[in-house]
Amino acid sequence: MPNAISNLLFIVYKSLRQYALSTMIASFSVALAAGLLMTVFVIKTQTYNAFTGGAFGFDAVLGARGSQLQLVLNTVFHLETSPGNIPWTLYQAIKSDPRVTLAIPYAVGDNYHGFRIVGTSDELFTEFEYQRGKKFQVKTGGRFFDSTKREAVIGSFVAQKEGLKIGDTFHPFHGVTFAENMQHKEIYTVAGILKPTNSPSDKVVWIPIDGMFRMEGHVLRGTGDEYKVNEGEEIPDAHKEVSAVMLKLKSPQTGFQLDQTINKQGKVATLAWPIGSVMAELFNKIGWMNKVLAFIAYLVAIVASSSILASVYNTINERRREFAILRALGAQKRIVFSAIVLECAAISGLGTLMGYGIFFMIMSISSVIVRSQTGVVLDIWQFNTILVITPIVMIVLGALAGILPAIKAYSTDVATNIVPAS
Amino acid sequence: MEILKNKGLKKSYLSPDPKEKGERNSVIDISQFSMNAGEQMALKGSSGSGKTTFLNLISGILKPDSGEIFFLDQNIASLSESKRDQIRAKYMGYVFQTFNLLQGYTALENVVMGMMFGQRIDPAKAQSLLEKVNLKDRMNYLPRQLSVGQQQRVSVARALANGPKLVLADEPTGNLDQTHAAETIDLIKNICRDNNAALLLVTHDPHVLEKFARIEDLAKINHAAK
Numbered sequence: 001m002p003n004a005i006s007n008l009l010f011i012v013y014k015s016l017r018q019y020a021l022s023t024m025i026a027s028f029s030v031a032l033a034a035g036l037l038m039t040v041f042v043i044k045t046q047t048y049n050a051f052t053g054g055a056f057g058f059d060a061v062l063g064a065r066g067s068q069l070q071l072v073l074n075t076v077f078h079l080e081t082s083p084g085n086i087p088w089t090l091y092q093a094i095k096s097d098p099r100v101t102l103a104i105p106y107a108v109g110d111n112y113h114g115f116r117i118v119g120t121s122d123e124l125f126t127e128f129e130y131q132r133g134k135k136f137q138v139k140t141g142g143r144f145f146d147s148t149k150r151e152a153v154i155g156s157f158v159a160q161k162e163g164l165k166i167g168d169t170f171h172p173f174h175g176v177t178f179a180e181n182m183q184h185k186e187i188y189t190v191a192g193i194l195k196p197t198n199s200p201s202d203k204v205v206w207i208p209i210d211g212m213f214r215m216e217g218h219v220l221r222g223t224g225d226e227y228k229v230n231e232g233e234e235i236p237d238a239h240k241e242v243s244a245v246m247l248k249l250k251s252p253q254t255g256f257q258l259d260q261t262i263n264k265q266g267k268v269a270t271l272a273w274p275i276g277s278v279m280a281e282l283f284n285k286i287g288w289m290n291k292v293l294a295f296i297a298y299l300v301a302i303v304a305s306s307s308i309l310a311s312v313y314n315t316i317n318e319r320r321r322e323f324a325i326l327r328a329l330g331a332q333k334r335i336v337f338s339a340i341v342l343e344c345a346a347i348s349g350l351g352t353l354m355g356y357g358i359f360f361m362i363m364s365i366s367s368v369i370v371r372s373q374t375g376v377v378l379d380i381w382q383f384n385t386i387l388v389i390t391p392i393v394m395i396v397l398g399a400l401a402g403i404l405p406a407i408k409a410y411s412t413d414v415a416t417n418i419v420p421a422s
Numbered sequence: 423m424e425i426l427k428n429k430g431l432k433k434s435y436l437s438p439d440p441k442e443k444g445e446r447n448s449v450i451d452i453s454q455f456s457m458n459a460g461e462q463m464a465l466k467g468s469s470g471s472g473k474t475t476f477l478n479l480i481s482g483i484l485k486p487d488s489g490e491i492f493f494l495d496q497n498i499a500s501l502s503e504s505k506r507d508q509i510r511a512k513y514m515g516y517v518f519q520t521f522n523l524l525q526g527y528t529a530l531e532n533v534v535m536g537m538m539f540g541q542r543i544d545p546a547k548a549q550s551l552l553e554k555v556n557l558k559d560r561m562n563y564l565p566r567q568l569s570v571g572q573q574q575r576v577s578v579a580r581a582l583a584n585g586p587k588l589v590l591a592d593e594p595t596g597n598l599d600q601t602h603a604a605e606t607i608d609l610i611k612n613i614c615r616d617n618n619a620a621l622l623l624v625t626h627d628p629h630v631l632e633k634f635a636r637i638e639d640l641a642k643i644n645h646a647a648k
Contacts, residue, residue, distance in 0.1 A: 003542065003543070007538050007539075007543070010538075014524075014526050014527060014531070015526070017526065018525070018526030321522070322524060322525070322526075324522075325522045325523075325524055326524075326535070327483070327507070328481070328483060328510075328516055328518075328522065329510075329511065329516075329535055329536060329538070329539055329580075330507050330508065330510045330511020330512070330514075330539035330540050330584075331507065331511070331538075331539050332503075332504050332507045332508070332539070333503065333504070333507075334504075335539070414478075414483045415474075415475070415478045415483050415484050418483075418518070418522060
């Protein structure tokens with residue numbers, strides 16, 4: 001039996017070499033299909049995990065009355081616009097709640113060349129863990145900002161893209177999208193650059209929240225009335241307001257209780273909790289898109305298998321004599337049949353190997369795009385079962401595609417194809 | 423000892439002529455034919471005498487409509503196609519007029535293919551056979567890189583690769599000039615003798631026929647011959 005298999009493999013190898021061009025063309029179409037299939041599923045899985053089950057570091061977000069999804073997108077992923085502000089007093093109330101272990105205020109509304117500027121407290125650097133046991137760290141030579149100064153700590157991606165170094169200065173711009181004519185007059189100095197966290201925080205410019213209150217043109221409405229800060233003047237807490245408060249809760253039960261109090265009974269604010277479930281809802285809403293993408297990927301796989309069928313089937317006529325010779329040498333019909341099926345499976349296998357190259361290429365490009373757009377980092381090297389399933393499926397599809405040409409080869413009449421009868 | 427014995431062998435084909443729709447044309451009708459182990463026989467056959475069909479029946483490529491083909495005491499006419507393939511792979515060698523070498527395979531690989539389906543592959547034996555047919559320095563050449571004479575020598579080596587009991591040769595010199603034809607016939611005869619294989623060679627070339635002690639005329643033994 002081992003002899004029979006090695007003989008079969010030898011025949012397949014010779015055929016693949018003899019018809020190298022059609023082998024390569026068919027393999028390439030399989031490579032594209034396999035690469036696309038793997039990329040679609042890996043990106044889908046990784047983005048879903050990053051947005052729904054990722055290490056956000058916070059359990060809940062307290063913000064203005066409105067959409068929980070908008071609140072999460074705005075504060076955790078630094079996307080979308082803020083749904084509005086809540087009074088500073090609410091922040092103080094939740095911060096003093098014994099069921100809350102950490103409450104960090106966020107004030108948004110400015111940018112630097114499109115990168116969000118977030119005003120916050122220094123607890124973000126001293127207390128907050130973006131992953132279990134991992135706090136923000138600055139690169140050598142830097143430090144966290146002094147809350148009393150116009151200093152900034154910038155994410156690694158911002159530093160890389162903007163070429164900002166420690167000691168560099170910049171003007172913030174008003175609004176969450178960059179407009180050249182919206183430049184604030186204040187000048188901020190880069191005090192530190194965060195080490196990469198592979199999270200959306202890498203795309204943020206962090207400044208003291210007081211600086212956000214005092215930014216030229218900003219108006220505070222903590223009491224309901226407009227209040228403009230005069231330089232050098234202490235801001236009364238009643239006038240202050242924040243875009244959101246990021247919360248770490250003592251237990252999941254606290255989440256239930258706060259959800260009841262804030263969302264169901266209250267009318268002032270919204271609690272987005274749990275963050276993963278809020279994001280999962282978004283993915284459920286756009287689930288149809290994943291299905292369409294998957295459907296297209298399946299179609300491409302079928303087209304690729306059909307291309308194997310077409311390319312091998314088309315060569316069968318010119319190979320009839322070859323099959324007849326093999327038969328005349330004593331090859332049984334099933335050997336010819338198996339050789340063709342195996343040949344198609346091998347083309348598919350070869351294509352899938354090339355498909356890994358295409359997968360890594362698309363993933364590299366996609367990860368750059370996804371990171372620049374969302375801050376979420378796709379890990380090209382992360383294992384996903386689809387990377388094992390795809391080759392198996394493609395090889396099986398290839399083998400199935402080989403059945404029709406194999407039947408044609410199987411039915412080759414030896415006597416009429418080997419020499420003209422006399 | 424008889425190695426091959428045919429009785430009442432008949433083979434016909436459906437007529438391709440639309441005017442004779444459904445009619446069958448008889449190609450082979452041989453009441454008796456036999457040859458002994460190690461014997462070398464020439465079968466004289468002109469075009470249309472059914473010589474290729476006869477060899478295809480003996481080799482098991484074709485199945486007769488009726489009759490018996492005893493080869494090594496086994497009626498191969500009654501066997502399944504798969505069994506006939508196995509017998510051909512193990513005990514028969516075939517030399518064709520058109521050589522029928524596998525184009526994507528080197529000379530050595532072509533010879534190896536001759537032993538692939540019948541016995542264990544033995545590259546050393548394949549090399550030695552190519553050496554015997556004076557192709558030691560052409561082993562890794564593809565058929566298209568060989569001369570016509572060299573190609574035929576490869577096909578002779580391939581026919582002997584499985585250590586056959588019977589070698590069938592169908593007009594092996596049909597595509598060769600007279601000098602090469604004589605050399606090839608001597609080669610086939612000698613190599614069959616050295617390997618104790620019976621040889622049944624079909625030809626209509628008188629120069630080839632005169633090299634055989636036993637000559638049968640297919641036109642005489644085949645009642646269906648035109």
